Amino acid sequence: MLTLPEKLLFIIFAILSIYLTYIGFSQIIVAVRKGQPEYYSRSNRLFERIREAFVRTIGQTPVLKSRPLVGVFHSFIFYGFTFYLLVNLIDLIEGLLPPSFAPLSGSPISSWFRLGSDVLGFLVLVGVIFFVWRRFVSRDTKLERFNDSVLLQAEVRAGGIRMDSLIVAGFIFFHVGFRLFEAGSLLAAEGRLDPWQPVATLIARVVGFGPDRIIGWHIGWWLSLGLILLFLPYFVRSKHIHIFVAPIRLGLGRRAATGEKIGSGALDPLNFEDENVEQFGVAKLEQLRWSQVLDAYACIQCNRCTNVCPAHETGKALAPSAIEINKRYELNSIRATLAKGAESPRPVMEFALSESALWACTTCGACVGICPVGCEPLIDIVDLRRDAVMTKAQFPQDLNSAFRNLERAGNPWGLAQDNRKDWAKEIAAPTVEENPDFDVLYWVGCAGAYDPSAQKIARAFTEILHHAKVRFAILGNSEKCTGDLARRAGNEYLYQNLGAENVQILNAALGNRDKRVVATCPHCFNALANDYPQLGGKYRVMHHTQLISELVSDNRLPELILDENITYHDPCYLGRHNGIYDAPRQVLNGPKRIIEMQRSRENSFCCGAGGAQFWKEEEPGNTRVTENRFQEAQATGAQVIAAGCPFCKSMLSSSESAGETGAPLVLDVAELVAENLRRVKSKLGIG
Amino acid sequence: MKILVPIKRVVDYTVKVRVKPDGSGVDLNNVKMSMNPFDEIGVEEAIRLKERGIASEVVVVSLGSGACQETIRTALAMGADRGVLVETDLELQPLGIARLLKALVLKEQPQLVILGKQAIDDDSNQTGQMLAGLLNWPQGTFASKLEIADGRATVTREVDGGLETLELPLPAVITTDLRLNEPRYTTLPNIMKAKRRPLDVLQVADLPAEAVPSIKTLKVQPPQPRKPGIRVSSVEELVRKLREEAKVI
Known part of the structure; x- marks a missing residue:
């Protein structure tokens, strides 16, 4: 258990962090809700949708399918992190409440819980090290390679995605690492070995045994849980938000009113009945349907779509992932003013993609097919073309x-x-x-x-x-x-x-x-x-x-x-x-x-x-x-x-x-x- | 400056034209009709002059049946300000049209009239010249480039073997050639707006002009279908066939 000043400090810190995070989230929700209504349903058959999202998330199939090795390391982090939700909760209770409240103490599943947090924590570290190695050491070109002609937000050009990745990886590494350190220090302080926590036991051996090692538990507790509080307000703008949005997006596929799934072959129709409408298709962010706004936050910026895009593969200015990434960076910078009711300041074609990119798309659907989180950049492209053709009559002469x-x-x-x-x-x-x-x-x-x-x-x-x-x-x-x-x-x-x-x-x-x-x-x-x-x-x-x-x-x-x-x-x-x-x-x-x-x-x-x-x-x-x-x-x-x-x-x-x-x-x-x-x-x- | 653009409703260029069995004319039943492409170039040029701030109003006029309203709406959707339909069931021929247009010019007082150099149905290539003659205005026909400045029009025309540049004082009559411009694709909001733009319908009797046909159509017949070619196996055979069958050498 923490000392009283520690508890008070933690509670103040938690309130501040949750408040800032809440503001970020609510701005995103406002931006999504400003999106236009959908033609097909994205909410009927709720049970089937939840099941679909659950199965695909738990099974990790969308990630494993296209990049199997990466998928395995991703699943280490995914399963570890999911389990850590529980670990963090129990740590929180153990830190703030007296030992008599400790939920698992003495229960038979306590051993299994310790084993889980120990082994899965270790696998998360392995996964993170793999991803850092891949992005910063081996520099896998699939990750960030864009053709020179691809339009990117200035922040992205300046290495925004790398910085974001580094921060997220650092958070995961230190959060989980210090949790293991915390467990190891506790063993060291109590002077015992725990066969259910092989990694923590190893740490205990390294730090050496002694009652004063309880200080390591305090440091570990603060750095693992405190780091969450520090990270949360940043989390809403980082690519890591996909851990919430991606599973939701996976359940939001288009379905007919009767419930059957609508494939990528169908486009959403426009209504031409109202003669007073002067805007057809999408020119500004808020003219996107809400799912398209959400796409910007579901996108994990993995570039799978760009790797398979025939236009990008042949050196053209189109990169489907860049559309989502550019949308995200735009939204991050304007969502506070959007939430206050202001209009988005500039047309989508000024920041999301170039005119050549817009007209390079073959609508082959490879981007939609491969996306592990269910984004549909193809639909954005067609909507932007609608504006170019029908509202502006600006399209290739041919x-x-x-x-x-x-x-x-x-x-x-x-x-x-x-x-x-x-x-x-x-x-x-x-x-x-x-x-x-x-x-x-x-x-x-x-x-x-x-x-x-x-x-x-x-x-x-x-x-x-x-x-x-x-x-x-x-x-x-x-x-x-x-x-x-x-x-x-x-x-x-x-x-x-x-x-x-x-x-x-x-x-x-x-x-x-x-x-x-x-x-x-x-x-x-x-x-x-x-x-x-x-x-x-x-x-x-x-x-x-x-x-x-x-x-x-x-x-x-x-x-x-x-x-x-x-x-x-x-x-x-x-x-x-x-x-x-x-x-x-x-x-x-x-x-x-x-x-x-x-x-x-x-x-x-x-x-x-x-x-x-x-x-x-x-x-x-x-x-x-x-x-x-x-x-x-x-x-x-x-x-x-x-x-x-x-x-x-x-x-x-x-x-x-x-x-x-x-x-x-x-x-x-x-x-x-x-x-x-x-x-x-x-x-x-x-x- | 006001520009008047006369436009003609013709059988669309993608249609395979059929002649009525009795030879009285072209079968227009269930046939796609649209604006004469050269007139479309005229409308485009007038709108561009307006967009450049040179013209202040673009008025399109069509002569013929009530269906011509659809053609006028097309021009309004491109960006013309106002339409006039002179409704008539008479068979209109270049001289009659030129007389009616002259009456309209006197009524509307434009500084510039831009017509297509010819219509793709009868290919007469006369109306613009006749109108200029009746008005006693200068004319720049087959324009492939048009500049307006200081009350004068500079017209580049494509003539055999080169380009000829003329300078005309306004008011003037211009007829368009194919290369003057490429007409724009109309936007949907403009199609909607075109429905609300003014379109006046006049009767021939409202105009002080005679439009009685001066030429009588006796018979219309389709061209003889071409006989299919044959493939010959050698030069000798070709020469023999040319001599014995075609009797051309």
């Missing part, structure tokens, strides 16, 4: 013609609507009117309709449908662009106009029949499956590789006999955004299994086309995204790169290395299956 073509011709190429069915001049593709008894509606998409390379995909898939005797129909000339590129480029208004027309056409074509809609383009697939429910269009959408896989298992298509070495490129809007990884692989695994690239499935690397990049010049960097990906595919030694997206096919086959002699061919899964059909037929002598 997109001007894409938008105009969408408005006028219903396709980004600006080709005549009446020519939309020209791809099927030499192959039968009945329209809904011509074949009202269809089972499957084939959504061709603008690429399939107009782009010569993608027309081959559409024809190959049609050939497959005919062979498998699938009763299908197309919309013909009444189909229009889904609006995916407009939406991902921030032109929500144009997207909603196109979407509303398409939903009307689809609803008329499908009636009340529960028909399937199949798309050969993952961007169309994603719009139909994830965007259109917001516009009242709910369809059973599938990707052509899923239908082909089904037809093969039903023996309506022959097994693969192609013996080429094939590697498969996961399109972002099929894989990461919609979780379809297996169907194309099932189709392509024939006599030879496909050769996987290093970055595949959820770790797939973008081709560079998404987020309207296909329709503009790539932002400045050191290489093209496509080139980076093509070289990876080429390194597998495959003869064929199979893709499941006309834009991936187009990008990859136009990369610099694709032009070299002997470079692998880029083909769609449907083209390979159609080629397989031809080979099977000629083998059987019926071709």
